[in-house]
Amino acid sequence: MTYLANRQETVADRLRPVVTTIFGHEPPVRIRAWDGSSIGPSDREGGPTLVIRNRRALRRLVWSPNEVGMARAFVSGDLAVEGDFIEALDSMLHLFDATQGMHLNSQDRRTILAAAVRLGAIGTNPPPPAEEMRPVGGLLHSARRDAAAISHHYDVGNEFYRLVLGESMTYSCAYWPDLDDPSATTTLEQAQTNKVELISRKLGLKPGMRLLDVGCGWGTMAIHAAREYGVHVVGVTNSHEQAVGAAKRAAAAGVADLVEIREMDYRDIDDGPYDAISSIGMAEHVGTEQWPHYAELLYGLLKPGGRLLSHQITQPPTVTEHLESNRAGGKHERTFITAYVFPDGELQSSGWISDRLESVGFEVRDVESLREHYAKTLRAWVANLEQSWSEAVQLTSVGRARVWRLYMAGSALAFDRNRIAIHQVLAVRPDRKGRSHMPPTRRSYATVD
Structure with missing residues (x-):
């Protein structure tokens, strides 16, 4: 066979033209091939x-010279990293950036193709790993399709989530x-308590209030609001495992009389009015077209003077515009996130x-970016x-554990580089005279000691 013609030439030798074409120079990370040969910084340099x-x-x-192809190789175990995973990913992440990715001309492609032939890398497209979400039928962001997407991500097992x-x-x-x-x-636990306390202060929670926690997860916000503020909470989630876990946690915390957990779609909530609404890590799943209806629904569920806190991942307009331009040009490619992590997820700017x-009547009172906070949170999850690792694999599968490692490490770097961000948007439903009944300064809720 062609790739065995010269046994003196190593795989690394044949990889070199590919690597230099992609990086424009020697690779910033050491690369070792299946025959033991390597290219890049020496082992002595760490x-x-x-x-x-x-x-x-x-x-x-x-077959997929993009982040999906790279993800498939990692998830299947065909690619691996020895040493600091985040550092290794950081050295390659720019190649798959939404706006600054690889730009290969025709000569570059010929160089890579010729090297692939010599390496024996030409053949049928390998099937994707089992962890990849297959395309879901039905209308985008219909209740049925959203339920399937939520189940794919959240119904992995409560014990796996506890470990991470x-x-x-x-x-969040x-x-x-x-x-x-x-x-x-x-x-990490203290920092998560700080987060729900900050949200509680921004919402102005007081004993006897009624709080809707839409997208309640495993109930942390609901439990905190009930235990620390004496608030009656309705928590809503589309995930069966989250609903069961949240109800058990509320009972264990001694606040089952104040917390009601419902497994239901947010569009079916019809028992307002509420004094306050928290939406933590939920709005990313709503979808661009559905978002105005989501905002209108929340507005209708609030009492006049009631506050909404939307805590969600956002995307700078420059990234959004680039993606929309690609879609308009027929380049609507799947990404690692949509294929493996958040099917149908869509991000917007603050x-x-x-x-x-x-546009539906809210007055926006405060917008706060927590971008650096999420980068640190994700690094803590990767460390967990x-x-x-062995326990995580036993609880799910080695492929699923690899998905999570890649997803969280890549997300930490994306927050570092401001490719994505996270904002808390505090809004209020004014009363009939247009008054918000909000404090005139941030002093009452701006920080948590």
Whole structure:
């Protein structure tokens, strides 16, 4: 066979033209091939090593020279990393950036194709790993399709989530008041308590109030509001495992009389009015076309003077515009996130969200970015997963554990680089005279000690 013609030439030798074409120079991370040969920084310089375990890894990239192909290789185990996973990913992430990714001309493609032939990497397209979400039928963001997407991500097993998220079981950005203090000792659990306390203050919770926690997860916000503020809470989730877990946690916390958990679609909530609404990590699943209806529904469920806190991942307008331009040009490619993590998820900018809230009658009172806080939260989750890797694999599968490692590490870097962000948008439903009944300054809710 062609790739055995010269046994003196190593796989790394044949990889070199591909690597230099892609990076424009020697690779920033050491790359070791299946024959033991390597290219890039020497072992003496330290740093992580990208391991290409077989030709199938290259074949996946030939068929999908984008982040999906790279993800398939990682999830299947055809690619692996020795050493610091986040550092290794950081050295390659720019290649698959939504706006600054690989730009290969015809000569570059010929160079890569010729090397692939010599490496024996040409062949049929390998099937994707079982963890990849198959396309779901039905209308985008219909109740049935949303339920399937939510189940794919959240019904992985409560014990797996406990291992990754920690005992707080809080699957959203934590709040680290001492983020810029390298000597700080705030734990992940403390930072998650800080987050729900910050939201409680922004909502102005008081005993006897009625709070709707839409997209309640495993109940952390509901339990905190009930236990610390004496609030009656209705928590809503589309995930069966979350609903069961949240109800059990509320009972264990001694607040079952104040917390009601419902397994239902948000569109079916019809028992307002509520004094306040929290939407934490929920609005990303709603979808661009459905968002105005979502805002209108929440507005209708609030009492005049009632506050809404939307805590959600956002996307800078420059990234959104680039993606929309690609779609208009017929380049509507799947991404790693939509294929493996959040099927049908859509992100908007903080300004877009504020516009939609105001268009249905809300007054937006406060917008706060927590981008750096999410990067730190994700690193804590990656550390939890890596420290308990064997248990994580037993609870799910090795492929699912790889998905989560790649997803969380890549997301941490995306927050670092401002490719995505996270904002808390505080809005109020004014009364008939247009008054908000909000405090005139941020002092009552701006920070958590």
